[in-house]
């Protein structure tokens with residue numbers, strides 16, 4: 001493990017009698033994209049919140065490099081290089097794209113010591129240089145002056161991604177980053193994520209678009225019922241019997257709309273769905 005890898009060790013989170021995350025361990029190494037998949041209710045969002053610091057675990061640890069960050073606030077984690085994007089972009093709607101990014105660049109860690117884009121913190125001029133470079137590198141320079149609140153979803157998601165990059169992360173946690181993107185935007189986004197990982201950033205990608213996850217990640221963790229049921233290379237996890245049974249039971253590997261319980265159906269305890277028997281004939285009316 002290098003200096004800024006993110007690791008979870010034996011994380012547990014309970015809500016009353018329900019264990020949403022049960023003894024989950026995970027490595028998110030630098031220079032790689034790590035995926036997290038699972039059906040609705042599997043515990044992905046809860047685990048994500050434990051990593052960002054929005055939620056506190058009932059057991060286990062979160063480590064950034066050698067440092068135990070389990071009890072640190074989200075802001076403190078962010079200053080140490082653990083940066084997240086949000087399902088609902090966290091931009092100031094009345095500010096321009098450029099000003100939104102400038103706020104993020106100026107709030108970056110003071111102790112940043114190089115890395116992404118090779119720039120160091122040196123006040124506003126440096127912040128502007130970071131914004132210029134991120135806008136150029138994401139080909140967003142032409143919307144620098146646009147007011148964020150007026151942008152369509154695809155552009156907003158890219159600007160949210162740019163905002164996170166302006167904080168110059170070592171670890172980037174992406175929560176449903178491709179939601180609302182069309183196919184071309186998703187392709188463009190995937191290529192960008194790969195480039196950022198190649199620059200040495202550790203990336204965790206949580207998305208309902210399992211095809212996107214399998215296409216872009218180096219390794220993937222599959223959760224069901226609060227537990228990791230499979231981990232490893234995409235092909236290994238895709239062919240894991242438990243993963244196959246869960247997703248085959250819920251339709252194709254699996255969009256949000258196809259992974260909901262069937263009409264009138266009830267989610268089984270801890271979200272585990274047994275494979276559904278396939279009828280040989282249409283059901284009698």
Ligand SMILES: Nc1ncnc2c1ncn2[C@@H]1O[C@H](COP(=O)(O)OP(=O)(O)OP(=O)(O)O)[C@@H](O)[C@H]1O
Nearest residue numbers: 015018019020038039040041042043044045046047
């Ligand atoms: N604040 C909460 N209070 C009580 N139960 C919760 C809370 N947050 C999550 N849960 C429960 O914990 C379990 C895991 O939920 P979580 O949202 O982490 O799953 P998920 O994999 O992110 O699901 P989805 O894909 O639908 O977002 C679910 O059974 C959920 O109902």
